[in-house]
Amino acid sequence: MPNLIKHYKKVLLLALPLALSACDDDDTREVIVEVEVPAPEPTPVDVSYEVTVVNLTNGQPVSPPAIVLHTDGNLWAVGQVPSVELERIAEEGSSESFLTLGLASAGGDGPITPGDQQTISVTIEDITDAKLTIAAMLGNTNDAFTGINAWDLSQLAVGDSWTTTRPAYDAGTEKNTESAATVPGPAASGEGFNPTRDDSGFISMHPGVVSSDDGLSTSALTVEHKFDNPVIRIQITRTE
Template sequence: MKTKLTLVAISALLLSACGDNDNNSTVVTDTPTPPVVDYEFSVSITNLTQAQPMSPIAVMLHQSGHYFEVGTAASNELEKLAEGGDNSALLAQSMTMSSSTTETPVGPGSTSTISIKSETLANLKLSLLTMMVNTNDGFSGLNAIDVSTMPIGEKKMYRTSAYDAGTELNTEAQGSIPGPADGGEGFNVERNDNQNMVTMHSGVVGNDDGLTSSTLTSKHKFDNPLLAITIERIK
């Protein structure tokens, strides 16, 4: 009888132990994904020229690199912008973290505002590029401006200069200017400018100054600065 009671007690202890193991099993729960934080900038651009519409203006946020450098050859992406006003290749470059563009050109005296966002401020830089469409390969913009430490509400103001992509001769000839002064050819894969590097633009000559083959006139001339730009961190 004693042996039988002992076996019953052991069985009860084993069952109790099994029950404790079940109760102490580990419960796995999903860790909630933290919300994405957006940092937002507002970029206001005013065209200061008399008769140089600016192609749709591209704004890019990036952490490294440059979209152009004076004294070095223009990239194919920059060439497409500077000769034909097409910014799509620039916006698609691998170093671009986020980008935005005006839908239409910005005319003389006009202002356009672009909003652009980023998920980080670390090493954040802002670049801006546009073509002076009444030129062969002239462009303007900002080159890798540091916005990583801007607090909300701060504004930075800039004036931009004129650059020559160095990919197409500045003949100003009929059929070679894509803007309204001519309505000619835009991007051409052939580079016929022997300098083949980005420089400061020397300006247009025009047929009023004796270049009889030019499709441009004195009103298409420009002087620096070309654009007035305000960058504000708004979020």
């Protein structure tokens, strides 16, 4: 029945000018029906960046950098309690869970040895004002990490680059014992992530490595593993 009614209305509409014409040859009218045509959906635009991380230390491998693009808040900051996702990076260099915290992310291919560098590409769709956060562990430490927090990418047009150097931070989740049992890097091959927190509990600037050479008898580290700030250099380039 609904189809018949619809058909009937259509026929009546078409017949209307004829009926009017039959009544009065001089009184012909046209019926104009306006139909709204939806605007085409805009094609999504990819916004891409290349991030190059250079290891500036003498004896600290930098874990594969975790790069996250997000729009709100901080994924870490000095003075804050670190998330478990950041703790996993700072204590064992594991970034899988940290990379899930944003709208887009990318991880490094492997550790960056002293003096080497690595370039990582990351793409986000239709967002030019995203924030960039990076985190990576200094492997021959208990819970030292480095990176950048919530840097505003809206400053970069296509082809623009920005370079910065970054210091080492202490996650505050594990005491800096430097022992063979607790340092996961190649200098000791000790334990990685441990959910028990026994240090300050908040992120701070890292005080540095003491080492056995400078009097910490229980340290598995040597003067070779000491570092000065900055520990990495970061270059960010918008490519698309």
